[in-house]
Amino acid sequence: MDANIYQHFRKAEAPFIDQVAGWLQEVSDQYRPYLTDFLDPRQQYIVEAIVGEKGEQHYQFDGGYLAAERKRALIYPEYFVPTQEDFDIQLFEIHYPTKFATLSHGKVLGTLVNAGIKREVFGDIMTDGDRWQFFVTASMADYIQTQITQIGRIGVRLEPKDYTELLVPKDAWSLEHTTASSLRIDGLISAVYNISRQRSKELVENGKIKLNWQVFERPDFELGLRDIISVRGFGRIQLREIEGKSKKDKYRLLLGVLRK
Missing domain, CATH: 3.10.290.10 (RNA-binding S4 domain)
Known part of the structure; x- marks a missing residue:
């Protein structure tokens, strides 16, 4: 990778740039796709800038739905044609006693992080004002489903959902x-x-x-x-x-x- 690429980004972003370079090298050496965890929008921008449009490797993002903020990146060689299944994303809905309790983005996020689950493992957390859903990497879905039985003092149950059952988020940019x-x-x-x-x-x-x-x-x-x-x-x-x-x-x- 061109060493001059670092000058276009912040010093603090150098480790992530090195990580992206490692992903590209792995795709080149093994001639097969590499799937990342969930990336924030700034990290997605860095991937776009480094992988580019004209090289031997290509990229595609998916966060479970079109307007997702946090997305997984699939970096792949020219021969590969990505499908939605290649992104290995699981949607969960949170069931809780809606008549007696309320949830918030902060409560859901805090519960996941405090359970020792890395932020990179889960994507957007969404609500329509009543129902709550969130995305996780499929490889961690079983673990998260068994670990998360309470949010604060509220007993909850996580139900796997198909992406076609995605709610319409209340908050919109x-x-x-x-x-x-x-x-x-x-x-x-x-x-x-x-x-x-x-x-x-x-x-x-x-x-x-x-x-x-x-x-x-x-x-x-x-x-x-x-x-x-x-x-x-x-x-x-x-x-x-x-x-x-x-x-x-x-x-x-x-x-x-x-x-x-």
């Missing part, structure tokens, strides 16, 4: 165009949620935001393509595209926005 003088986290939060720059800076410094699902406390940090910031109490922002500069030398941006 809206696409918004905006301009910004920089790609700083605090500036974008301020612009999208119409709050002061000082208020957005405090949110970041006080640990109220996550960058790609990790707590992050640097308000001056500049976002890259596909990054997602989660702002507690406000929603989420994803940098979808940088569309160029305006006449006033501001960035023209396409954002995905979730508002609470």
Whole structure:
């Protein structure tokens, strides 16, 4: 792999770049597909950039449904034609006493992580406001089904579902165009949620935001393509595209926005 590829990404992303290079080498050496765990959107962007469109290896993503955020990547040689079954994804529905209890994304996520299940093993967690479902790697499905019998103090049962039984998620991204003088986290939060720059800076410094699902406390940090910031109490922002500069030398941006 060209050593110059590192300069296009952050230093902290170097280990993941090395990992992608290893996957490519394995596909080349063994001449068979390689299936990753679930990747976040930023990692998917890195895979796209490194594998490219014109090499001997190709890639495809699947997260269980078209609008999935977290997806598995299948990297494969030219001869291979992927099918949905090749992604080995299992959908679960959470059965719980809906009349007496409520679930939340945080409760479901926390239960899975606290059970010792790596974040890479499960994909999107979805709700229609009443029902809850989530995706996992098929190889871990039996283990997760036996381990998860409670969420908080709520007794639950996980039922395997076919992907055709997927609920329609309540939360949906809206696409918004905006301009910004920089790609700083605090500036974008301020612009999208119409709050002061000082208020957005405090949110970041006080640990109220996550960058790609990790707590992050640097308000001056500049976002890259596909990054997602989660702002507690406000929603989420994803940098979808940088569309160029305006006449006033501001960035023209396409954002995905979730508002609470």
